[in-house]
Amino acid sequence: MELFLNLCVGGLTKGSIYALIALGYTMVYGIIALINFAHGEIYMIGAFTALIFSMVLGALGLTGWGLLFSAGFFAVVYCAMYGWTLEKVAYKPLRGQSRLAPLISAIGMSIFLQNYVQLVQTPNFLAFPDLIPDLGFLSGFRGVASKTQFAIVAATAVSMVALTLFIKKTRIGMAMRAVSQDPTMARLTGVNIDKVISTTFIIGSMLAAVGGLLIGNYAHQTDFFIGFLAGMKAFTAAVLGGIGSIPGAVVGALILGFSESFAAGYISSDYEDVVAFVLLIAILTLRPDGIMGSATTQKV
Amino acid sequence: MTDAVPRDPVLSTSGITMIFGGLTALSDVNFSVERGSITALIGPNGAGKTTFFNCLTGIYRPSRGTMVFSPEPGKSFGLKKLAPDRITWLGIARTFQNIRLFNNLTVLENVLIACHSRMKAGILGALLRDRRTRDEENAMAEFSYRLLARYGLGPSANHVAKNLPYGAQRRLEIVRALATRPSLLLLDEPAAGLNIAETRELDDLIKYIRANESLSILLIEHDMSLVMSVSDMVYVLDYGSLIASGPPDEIRRDPKVIKAYLGED
Known part of the structure; x- marks a missing residue:
């Protein structure tokens, strides 16, 4: 029973991280139908930035929640700028070209960013400090959920609520929904599509930065390559849920997180990736548009 | 063709030509909409009417020609190089044939x-x-x-x-x-798919808009009773070229128009 509970908490934690990254994939796809393969690298840069800022700010004397939130703030802002620049440099010049062109550009950016961080920072693993202060009220749950796991799930939940409010309630959120339904018509009603695309990249990158900060705390280490597998998994989660659908990305990420956790716990941790991708194949065979995706017909 | 040039056009185009690959969809279209009027653009299927709208709203960029839009007297803008959202912002709005x-x-x-x-x-x-x-x-x-x-x-x-x-x-x-808040409203076959009662309501709606909003309307329509009822001026497009223009009564009797619609005997 305790194993089962542990696996549930582990699955929820993994699923939350995947969800934070998967949202960036699904939102960008929803707006410009591009799989942004460099998105995993933004997450990796988020972890690095959080690490660097926590070192600097820690040396300046910041501790506890202040350190966590200021390091998080800088990581989020820094990644937002990365996301914005990435779109302007690698995707915007290719808009209107065949869909393959920006896809190749995305893969190129992914490799570029990995190698850039490897050269500028280090090819080795870096230890990541434990930034999350003790949470007293968790003592009753000792052995079930750690403070880091709790923080990950809580931070993800808060991010989801914030994202939902942003998309439902603000003007730009409304414009994003309009563009994802019909970009041409959105432009004809006066929506500035460049702003909407930039905002989408910025928000996706901010969520990825939160994910990067949290995974650093969870894994106690980071390196230039963490974005690759995490990006792949998050992309899988987005496809599983129905790419382009925001609730779909979250559902897909949780399914993936839980199935990995259970596979690792009940079979062997060697099997967690196998189970994840078998699941992907199985669901796509039965529902090619993903769990929450709707079959769309291409307009001519 | 009557060549009366409107004194104060809200929109005027000259020499608009649109070529897709080897196909000339529009050829040398000189067209204008008088400020405050309802102007209709009619023609058989495939005549290039919607292509013309797509040029005006920035979805297509015409191969040749100029389009000048004047949202208010004394102000005018060339439309050719503008993006769709910018054109909307200047004051041209449109609807689509398939909603x-x-x-x-x-x-x-x-x-x-x-x-x-x-x-x-x-x-x-x-x-x-x-x-x-x-x-x-x-x-x-x-x-x-x-x-x-x-x-x-x-x-x-x-x-x-x-x-x-x-x-x-x-x-x-x-x-x-x-x-x-457009100064020119483009309606692309607004009566398509409507039943007789709904078409009559649309007729009232267009007249209501004209009476209550200060704008000009350019209308593509197949429903001739609607065109004849609401428009001040009618242009006829066939195979990408304008073949006739004039008030509705004149157009209805124009042999070239009848031929374009019914074919030669």
């Missing part, structure tokens, strides 16, 4: 989106929600509600657009276009 609403947005949101093109506050304002932005957003919401109420869509403001009946969707598409 293109934002289906998953509510009726109100469909109109709000269009209103927002006129807002001054930027992204920062939307995020920080300062007082000025909120005031402006509230004013937009009120404007949208009033517009919907005026066109009989008030009670369904919070319904999802795709759940409206067809006739109401058509009406909403026109209201959304009006919400961008």
Whole structure:
């Protein structure tokens, strides 16, 4: 029973991280139908930035929640700028070209960013400090959920609520929904599509930065390559849920997180990736548009 | 063809030519819409009418020719190099033959989106929600509600657009276009798919718009009774070229027009 509970908490934690990254994939796809393969690298840069800022700010004397939130703030802002620049440099010049062109550009950016961080920072693993202060009220749950796991799930939940409010309630959120339904018509009603695309990249990158900060705390280490597998998994989660659908990305990420956790716990941790991708194949065979995706017909 | 040049056109094009690969969809179209008028563009299927609209709204860029839009007397803008959202901002709005609403947005949101093109506050304002932005957003919401109420869509403001009946969707598409506050409204076959009663309502709606909003209307339509009833001026397009223009009564009797529609005997 305790194993089962542990696996549930582990699955929820993994699923939350995947969800934070998967949202960036699904939102960008929803707006410009591009799989942004460099998105995993933004997450990796988020972890690095959080690490660097926590070192600097820690040396300046910041501790506890202040350190966590200021390091998080800088990581989020820094990644937002990365996301914005990435779109302007690698995707915007290719808009209107065949869909393959920006896809190749995305893969190129992914490799570029990995190698850039490897050269500028280090090819080795870096230890990541434990930034999350003790949470007293968790003592009753000792052995079930750690403070880091709790923080990950809580931070993800808060991010989801914030994202939902942003998309439902603000003007730009409304414009994003309009563009994802019909970009041409959105432009004809006066929506500035460049702003909407930039905002989408910025928000996706901010969520990825939160994910990067949290995974650093969870894994106690980071390196230039963490974005690759995490990006792949998050992309899988987005496809599983129905790419382009925001609730779909979250559902897909949780399914993936839980199935990995259970596979690792009940079979062997060697099997967690196998189970994840078998699941992907199985669901796509039965529902090619993903769990929450709707079959769309291409307009001519 | 009558060559009366309007004294104060809201829109005039000269030599508009649109070539797709080897196909000439529009060839040397000289066209104008008198300010405050309802002008109709008719012609058989495939004559290039919608292509012409797509050129005007920036979806296509014509291969040759110029398009000049004058939102108010004394002001004029060349449209050829402008992006669609910029053209909307200058004051041209349009509807589509196959209704293109934002289906998953509510009726109100469909109109709000269009209103927002006129807002001054930027992204920062939307995020920080300062007082000025909120005031402006509230004013937009009120404007949208009033517009919907005026066109009989008030009670369904919070319904999802795709759940409206067809006739109401058509009406909403026109209201959304009006919400961008255009000086020229382009209607692409607004009567397509409407039954006789709905077409009659549309006839009233177009006349109501003309009477109550200060704008000019350019209409593509197949329903001749509607065209004859509402328009001041009719242009006829066939195989990408204008073959006739004049008041509705004249066009109805023009042998070239009859031939284009019915074929030669």
